[in-house]
Amino acid sequence: MTKKYKKLILSILLDLIGIIPIPFIDVLWAPLSSYLISKMYKGKQGKVAAIISFIEEAIPFLDIIPTFTIMWFYSHVIKKEEVEEIIMF
Template sequence: MKDHKLRNLFLGLLFDGIGMLSFVVPGIGEFSDVIWAPVAGWLMTRLYKGKIGRAAGVITFVEEMLPGLDVVPTFTIMWLYTYVLKSAKNEKIISAK
């Protein structure tokens, strides 16, 4: 679990960085999003399995396709949800029993 946690954090930061690269070169940024959006959505479904991964993949695809939203770190947000928020919620449920 810990290996996946660190691996997913590193990959998420890398993929968010790649998504933000479209701001570096003015003019071709939005064109590159047409290529990156489906790739990013697919990568999200590979990093996070199940329904939550598929939902995150769709959200990532839409976020990358919409102009100006490339600054939203979708992969990092998903990592935080999976390994921080969801873990804290599960711990709360376990301690309540």
């Protein structure tokens, strides 16, 4: 299994933790998820993802959004397509 797919599995697991509907956990999870996503995805995109993750986890009922998995998809599918498109021109 490649590093890319290990990161996908980790992203899914972290999103599942974020869905746990216990308010006390949300208070702890919001800053932790923000920190983790900033370490998983470096640079500007990691910083933006950290802010989005914190807001998403801190606001009630937004926990269902799979921020880590969306970020993985953006990094490994969408951004990859943009790079390939630039190379072809």
